[in-house]
Amino acid sequence: MAPALLLDAALRLASLGYRVFPLTPGSKVPLPGSCGVHDATTDPNKIRMWWTEHPDANIGLACGDGLLALDVDPGAIAAYGAQEVAALELDWIDRPRSRTPRGGFHLFMRAPDGVTLRNSAGRLGAGLDLKTAGGYVVAPPSHVADAAKGIDGAYEWVEPLECPPEALPECPSWLAERLREIDGAQRLDIAGINDGLIPEGRRNDALASIAGHLRSIGLDAPAIAAALREVNAQRCSPPLEIREVHRIAASIARYEPRADLAAPSEPAFLQTAHQDPGPLPDGLLSVPGFIDELTDASLRDAPYPNRTMAFAGALALQALLAGRKVRDPGDNRTNLYVLALAHSSAGKDIPRKMNAAVLRAVGLSGCLAQQLASGEGVQDALAATPALLVQTDEIDTLLQSIRHAREARFESLMATLLTMYSSANSVYPMRRRANNPDPGVIDQPCLVVFGTAIPNHYYAALSERMLTNGLFARMLILEAGPRGAGQEPSIPEPPPRVLDTAAWWANFRPEPGNLTGEHPRP
Known part of the structure; x- marks a missing residue:
C-alpha cells in the first residue's frame, strides 16, 4: 500500500473532526513508546509529523466525543448465525461502516443521550464490542498481517465517514434501549463491588465506574489512579495489570468533574481540571557533550532504559563537578535539587551506580553521600566536603517524615535544605555548640541532590508547607513515562570520554593560589 494513502486517510478523518x-x-497496537489513544488528535501538523516518521503506520480512530463504534467480530456469526448478523448490518444501510480483514465490521453512530457508556467486550453479546471514550478502532485503509491469527488483509470502507461526529446517524432505538439496560445494571453493580470480588470480564467496567464517580467529585488522575x-x-x-489501571484513570480524568458535586470548600484552583501534559519529550532531555554521553551510557547498561532517569542522574553529576567552580552573570550556582519520578522497576539505580563509578574513577568518592538523615548531618558533611552529591532513593519517605515531623532532626532538615540552597553563592554559618562557640562557616556550599521516587507516593507526601515555603520551588522535577522495553543489563561502566571529562573537572581550578579550595572565585 502506498504510504501516502494512509496519511491522506488520516488527514481526511481529522478534517472532519475525528x-x-x-x-x-x-498491527492493531499503538507505536512502541507512545501513549496510544491518549495521543489522538485532529492537528494536521502533528499527524503529518507522525506519518512522516512512520509512513507505513496504521490508523487508530479514537472513539468518544460523540463517536460510538460497534465492533462486530466474526465470533458473532458463530453465536447468532449468519442471517442474524446480516440483518444487523442491514440496519446500517447508508450508515457509516467498514469491513475488517477477518470478515467482521465496524458500525459508527452517535452516542445516545442520557446513557453513561463504557468500553466493553461481549457485554452486548458474544462478538459484540462497544468502543467509546478511551477506546479505538482501526480505520481503513490500514493493513494488518498476523500469521499466528491467520490475518492478512486491509480494512475497507463500505460506507465511509463523510460527516463530523455531531452529524452522525443516531444510535438505532433497539441498541439505545440495550445500552440503557446495561448502564442501569452497571450502576447497580457499583453498590455490590465494595462487598465482593470483581471477576474477570467485569474488572474494566467496574474500575471505570469507580473512576467516573471519583472524577465527578473533582479528583484528579493521580488520586483516581491511587484509589x-x-x-x-x-x-x-x-x-x-497496573498499566491498564493507569490507562483507565487517565482516560476518565480527561472529563470535567461535575460542578454540582465538587466540594464547595475546595479552593477554585483545585476545582479546575488541568490536562496532564505527560512526560517531557526526549528532545528536551539532551545537553550535547558530557551529559548526553553519560546519559547514553546509563541507557546502554540499564535493564529498562529510561531517558528521563538517565538524564536526571547525568545532570546531577555535572552539577557536582562544576560546583564552586562556575557561575553565571547573576551569580547563580550549580547546586541543583534534581528529583526523578518513575514507577517501580524502572531502573532508578543505574544512574546512581554510574555516577558513583565516575566519582570513584576520578578520586572524588568523598563527594558522594547516600542519604539525608538530618540537617546537622548535612551541615557536617558539607563542612568536610563543601561540594557534595547526595543520591537517595524513595525520597518520598523522607518527605513524609518531614511532613509529619515529630523529631527535631526532620524539622531541621527542611530548614537546612532551604538555607543551604540560598547560601551557595555566600557562606553558611555552622550551628553553635556548647563546646564550640565559634564553629565557623561553610564557604559557598554546593549541595546537589539526586532523588528518585514513585510519582503517586511523592505527590502524596507533599504538604501545603512544602509548596509554600520554597522547598518545592527549589526542586527540578522530571517525571518519567511508562517503563520501557527490557534489555540485557550490564555492569555500569563509564565510557573513557566521560572519565576524561570528569577528570578535567576534578582538576580544574578557577584561579591559581593556595586558597582556591577554601574560598574559590568561580
Whole structure:
C-alpha cells in the first residue's frame, strides 16, 4: 500500500473532526513508546509529523466525543448465525461502516443521550464490542498481517465517514434501549463491588465506574489512579495489570468533574481540571557533550532504559563537578535539587551506580553521600566536603517524615535544605555548640541532590508547607513515562570520554593560589 494513502486517510478523518493516532505498521497496537489513544488528535501538523516518521503506520480512530463504534467480530456469526448478523448490518444501510480483514465490521453512530457508556467486550453479546471514550478502532485503509491469527488483509470502507461526529446517524432505538439496560445494571453493580470480588470480564467496567464517580467529585488522575490500584489489588480477581489501571484513570480524568458535586470548600484552583501534559519529550532531555554521553551510557547498561532517569542522574553529576567552580552573570550556582519520578522497576539505580563509578574513577568518592538523615548531618558533611552529591532513593519517605515531623532532626532538615540552597553563592554559618562557640562557616556550599521516587507516593507526601515555603520551588522535577522495553543489563561502566571529562573537572581550578579550595572565585 502506498504510504501516502494512509496519511491522506488520516488527514481526511481529522478534517472532519475525528481524532486519530498512529498504530504499529501491520498491527492493531499503538507505536512502541507512545501513549496510544491518549495521543489522538485532529492537528494536521502533528499527524503529518507522525506519518512522516512512520509512513507505513496504521490508523487508530479514537472513539468518544460523540463517536460510538460497534465492533462486530466474526465470533458473532458463530453465536447468532449468519442471517442474524446480516440483518444487523442491514440496519446500517447508508450508515457509516467498514469491513475488517477477518470478515467482521465496524458500525459508527452517535452516542445516545442520557446513557453513561463504557468500553466493553461481549457485554452486548458474544462478538459484540462497544468502543467509546478511551477506546479505538482501526480505520481503513490500514493493513494488518498476523500469521499466528491467520490475518492478512486491509480494512475497507463500505460506507465511509463523510460527516463530523455531531452529524452522525443516531444510535438505532433497539441498541439505545440495550445500552440503557446495561448502564442501569452497571450502576447497580457499583453498590455490590465494595462487598465482593470483581471477576474477570467485569474488572474494566467496574474500575471505570469507580473512576467516573471519583472524577465527578473533582479528583484528579493521580488520586483516581491511587484509589483504583487499591481496589484492583484487593477486589479484582485476578488483578489487572497496573498499566491498564493507569490507562483507565487517565482516560476518565480527561472529563470535567461535575460542578454540582465538587466540594464547595475546595479552593477554585483545585476545582479546575488541568490536562496532564505527560512526560517531557526526549528532545528536551539532551545537553550535547558530557551529559548526553553519560546519559547514553546509563541507557546502554540499564535493564529498562529510561531517558528521563538517565538524564536526571547525568545532570546531577555535572552539577557536582562544576560546583564552586562556575557561575553565571547573576551569580547563580550549580547546586541543583534534581528529583526523578518513575514507577517501580524502572531502573532508578543505574544512574546512581554510574555516577558513583565516575566519582570513584576520578578520586572524588568523598563527594558522594547516600542519604539525608538530618540537617546537622548535612551541615557536617558539607563542612568536610563543601561540594557534595547526595543520591537517595524513595525520597518520598523522607518527605513524609518531614511532613509529619515529630523529631527535631526532620524539622531541621527542611530548614537546612532551604538555607543551604540560598547560601551557595555566600557562606553558611555552622550551628553553635556548647563546646564550640565559634564553629565557623561553610564557604559557598554546593549541595546537589539526586532523588528518585514513585510519582503517586511523592505527590502524596507533599504538604501545603512544602509548596509554600520554597522547598518545592527549589526542586527540578522530571517525571518519567511508562517503563520501557527490557534489555540485557550490564555492569555500569563509564565510557573513557566521560572519565576524561570528569577528570578535567576534578582538576580544574578557577584561579591559581593556595586558597582556591577554601574560598574559590568561580
